[in-house]
Structures are given as structure tokens and as C-alpha cells.
Amino acid sequence: MRGQVLGVDRHSGDGQIAGDDGRRYRFRPEDWSDRHQPAIGALVDFEAASDRALSIYRLPVPANDAIPLLADRPAPRKRRSKFIAALLALFLGALGAHRFYTDRTLSGVLVLALSCTVIGLLITVPWAWIDTARLLGLDHGEFDRRYN
Structure with a gap:
């Protein structure tokens, strides 16, 4: 399954991934299989086991591809009266x-x-x-x- 890293605790290394299925999956440092450290907003591929993400790998993102990340979404605009x-x-x-x-x-x-x-x-x-x-x-x- 594919997803995006939502957050990582700096001290414990535990984190959360938003899967393409709309569910959230937690992971521990030993679940991370990629040579790069987890980073917020990183697109990943992983195996889902109940609410855990296992065998997590970071997806390569070519510079010319426009993949919208959670952080890149525009904030909702205020409607002024x-x-x-x-x-x-x-x-x-x-x-x-x-x-x-x-x-x-x-x-x-x-x-x-x-x-x-x-x-x-x-x-x-x-x-x-x-x-x-x-x-x-x-x-x-x-x-x-x-x-x-």
C-alpha cells in the first residue's frame, strides 16, 4: 500500500502514516526499511497489518512530477462578509x-x-x-x- 508520513516522534522514532485507503497506520523505528530516515510528508510504500505499517520504503519522487503533499495543500480560505x-x-x-x-x-x-x-x-x-x-x-x- 502507498501512503504519506504524517509525523515522527524525535525521541522514540515512532510515527504515523496516512494510507491511500484513508486509514492511519503507526510504525516503530524497526518497521522502517529504507536507508533514509522517516520525514514528515514523505511518500512511502508499506505493508499493512491491522493498524501497523511494516516494511516501509520511501518512494522516489522525480523533481518534475507534481505530487500534492499534505503540507502543500492550500489552507482553506476565509469567506469574508x-x-x-x-x-x-x-x-x-x-x-x-x-x-x-x-x-x-x-x-x-x-x-x-x-x-x-x-x-x-x-x-x-x-x-x-x-x-x-x-x-x-x-x-x-x-x-x-x-x-x-
Whole structure:
């Protein structure tokens, strides 16, 4: 059976493999038959015996093959809400909360820095109101294209 190494304990050498059948198999250092040490994400071939992986060998992976590893899978994306962004802009916009929420971190830091002074607040409060109106004016498709 084929699988992928999920983890290895550095002290004991015990580890776990995710098999192609969707089950997890544990192994001990004596089950590892390959000359290379086990590594997280390594693709392996092994014999399954109940919940144990035996005779484990690392599979050669050519550099030009695109085999998706568990670690290479993209993290699930957050779905941002247009209305939450607008509420943040309305109530906490002078602190740049809506900018941080929509992953506009640099402009969020700029708004936050400007808000530290009275003159800066005179700039950021109207700016937040304009952003509230702009966010509410976007249709959902446009908001998703820009921020999701």
C-alpha cells in the first residue's frame, strides 16, 4: 500500500502514516526499511497489518512530477462578509479594523498610526465613513472578487 508520513516522534522514532485507503497506520523505528530516515510528508510504500505499517520504503519522487503533499495543500480560505466589513468600517473604521478584516494590512497599519493623533482622527473618521459607503455599494460578486 502507498501512503504519506504524517509525523515522527524525535525521541522514540515512532510515527504515523496516512494510507491511500484513508486509514492511519503507526510504525516503530524497526518497521522502517529504507536507508533514509522517516520525514514528515514523505511518500512511502508499506505493508499493512491491522493498524501497523511494516516494511516501509520511501518512494522516489522525480523533481518534475507534481505530487500534492499534505503540507502543500492550500489552507482553506476565509469567506469574508461584506456586511461585517461595513460594520467594522462604521464602528471601528478609525482604527482600521475593516482593513485588517479584508487583508489590507498595510493600509490598516497606516490608518491605525494616523489615528494616534487628533489631526489623524480628523482624517481617518471620514475615511472610514467613505469606506463604509463604498463597501455597502459593492455588489456581492465584486466584493468576493476583491476580498475573498
